[in-house]
Amino acid sequence: MTTLRIPTPLRAYTSGKNEVQVTGVKISEALTDLTNQFPAIKPHLFNEAGELRPFVNLFVDENNIKDLQGVDTPIKDGDRVMLIPSIAGG
Amino acid sequence: MKRDLMIEELSHEQILRYSRHLLMPEVGLQGQLKLKNSSALVIGTGGLGSPVALYLAAAGIGRIGLVDYDTVDSSNLQRQVIHGTSTVGKLKVESARDRLTDLNPDIQVDIFNEPFTSENALRIAKGYDVMIDGTDNFPTRYLTNDVSVFLGKPNIYGSIFRFDGQVSVFYAKEGPCYRCLFPEPPPPGLVPSCAEGGVLGVLPGTVGTLQATEAIKILLGIGEPLIGKLLLYNALDMSFDFVKLKKNPNCRVCGPNADIKELIDYEEFCGVPGHHADDTSAGTGWDITALELKERLSLTPNLLLLDVREPHELEIAAIKDAKNIPLGEVAQRMSELDSAEEMIVFCKRGSRAARAIEILSSAGFKKMKNLKGGINAWAEEVDTSLPLY
Numbered sequence: 001m002t003t004l005r006i007p008t009p010l011r012a013y014t015s016g017k018n019e020v021q022v023t024g025v026k027i028s029e030a031l032t033d034l035t036n037q038f039p040a041i042k043p044h045l046f047n048e049a050g051e052l053r054p055f056v057n058l059f060v061d062e063n064n065i066k067d068l069q070g071v072d073t074p075i076k077d078g079d080r081v082m083l084i085p086s087i088a089g090g
Numbered sequence: 091m092k093r094d095l096m097i098e099e100l101s102h103e104q105i106l107r108y109s110r111h112l113l114m115p116e117v118g119l120q121g122q123l124k125l126k127n128s129s130a131l132v133i134g135t136g137g138l139g140s141p142v143a144l145y146l147a148a149a150g151i152g153r154i155g156l157v158d159y160d161t162v163d164s165s166n167l168q169r170q171v172i173h174g175t176s177t178v179g180k181l182k183v184e185s186a187r188d189r190l191t192d193l194n195p196d197i198q199v200d201i202f203n204e205p206f207t208s209e210n211a212l213r214i215a216k217g218y219d220v221m222i223d224g225t226d227n228f229p230t231r232y233l234t235n236d237v238s239v240f241l242g243k244p245n246i247y248g249s250i251f252r253f254d255g256q257v258s259v260f261y262a263k264e265g266p267c268y269r270c271l272f273p274e275p276p277p278p279g280l281v282p283s284c285a286e287g288g289v290l291g292v293l294p295g296t297v298g299t300l301q302a303t304e305a306i307k308i309l310l311g312i313g314e315p316l317i318g319k320l321l322l323y324n325a326l327d328m329s330f331d332f333v334k335l336k337k338n339p340n341c342r343v344c345g346p347n348a349d350i351k352e353l354i355d356y357e358e359f360c361g362v363p364g365h366h367a368d369d370t371s372a373g374t375g376w377d378i379t380a381l382e383l384k385e386r387l388s389l390t391p392n393l394l395l396l397d398v399r400e401p402h403e404l405e406i407a408a409i410k411d412a413k414n415i416p417l418g419e420v421a422q423r424m425s426e427l428d429s430a431e432e433m434i435v436f437c438k439r440g441s442r443a444a445r446a447i448e449i450l451s452s453a454g455f456k457k458m459k460n461l462k463g464g465i466n467a468w469a470e471e472v473d474t475s476l477p478l479y
Contacts, residue, residue: 008251008253009251009287012418013418018327040421040422055274055276057272062332063334064271064335067334067336082333084271085251086272087249087254087256088225088227088228088249088283089137089226089249089283089284090223
């Protein structure tokens with residue numbers, strides 16, 4: 001199981017949960033598990049073509065998956081995946 | 091900075107004022123002189139700008155620029171601690187300047203009582219050593235970033251939402267810029283503003299103080315600046331997480347093949363207004379004013395009122411007999427609504443209702459109106475027994 005941290009703006013779509021346990025050996029599988037558990041979050045992460053939206057940033061431990069292998073980045077049990085939101089308040 | 095304009099010594103009063111800095115070898119007399127000869131532009135004098143400007147002034151940054159076009163409102167004072175009850179109604183830049191020069195009469199405070207826009211941003215920012223992003227909307231954040239890239243200045247970034255904060259130093263000369271991390275803004279409506287979503291009052295205090303820390307370190311040239319790193323703070327969990335940021339080779343503003351070479355129309359880019367934001371309207375033909383609604387209700391008392399605020403907001407103020415479906419549940423619960431029946435949708439100010447109307451409209455609902463200005467307008471114009479919030 002991998003722990004996926006959900007930022008505040010997206011918790012409205014995960015029943016208020018700040019962390020969701022997901023399974024999968026790579027990011028794409030973990031996200032599929034997430035969107036199966038919480039279908040309402042899907043349009044906020046993926047565009048109509050099923051691609052990850054550009055403002056969605058996912059980090060495995062400290063590293064952006066864009067600097068690794070994108071949604072094919074492998075993950076293992078105990079990894080911490082963070083969804084980093086775009087927020088603008090000041 | 092011209093050498094002949096440099097201040098090269100401190101007065102006895104200044105030595106006493108800054109003695110706790112002078113005692114530390116990392117600052118010392120030379121460091122304090124550096125601060126005195128340096129300048130910072132604080133964009134926004136709200137939640138973040140308040141602690142940033144206060145601490146920069148206290149630290150003796152010689153010249154501080156303040157950009158804001160708003161006036162102080164009593165709903166600001168829960169977090170915007172540079173202002174006070176006595177300055178409600180005054181221009182924010184003047185209220186802030188008066189507080190800063192009281193805290194430290196040694197410094198120069200330049201005020202820009204205008205929105206930060208593509209027309210004036212380069213002219214305003216070029217005279218400062220660092221830029222500090224204390225803005226509250228996406229268009230101005232992208233603008234601030236692009237200005238900092240074009241002028242080659244560090245952009246000390248802080249952003250807040252409810253209990254979450256982010257801090258980084260975006261400095262394209264030495265690391266990634268804001269667009270490397272966020273090439274595009276989220277679609278309008280995904281991230282509510284603090285005016286709709288709320289914010290813990292002390293949160294901008296924490297985040298702004300971290301921004302001030304980074305600014306002072308950079309101006310002194312000490313320590314490890316937060317370049318290439320993003321700090322994520324959550325006040326509820328009291329968690330501080332750091333992630334690594336890399337320059338994006340495809341960045342449209344700081345990458346090797348950048349195609350954005352000048353400032354653009356940021357409101358168009360973000361799909362939302364930045365200044366004098368009227369995000370509270372659902373668009374032409376969709377709005378109904380509070381007084382019009384009062385008239386309609388006198389003719390049609392059974393008119394459906396749909397309140398899309400969160401349940402806890404109903405305790406603050408409510409309109410009798412309104413049906414509550416929070417915005418986040420509208421998509422799932424629309425079967426509870428009859429698309430043939432006319433309804434008036436409302437929230438606090440109008441922006442969540444506008445979003446709800448978008449969702450319902452794409453599902454085939456047609457007979458809807460957005461109460462313009464939300465329940466606050468209703469409280470101001472119709473039922474004055476209700477509080478504004």
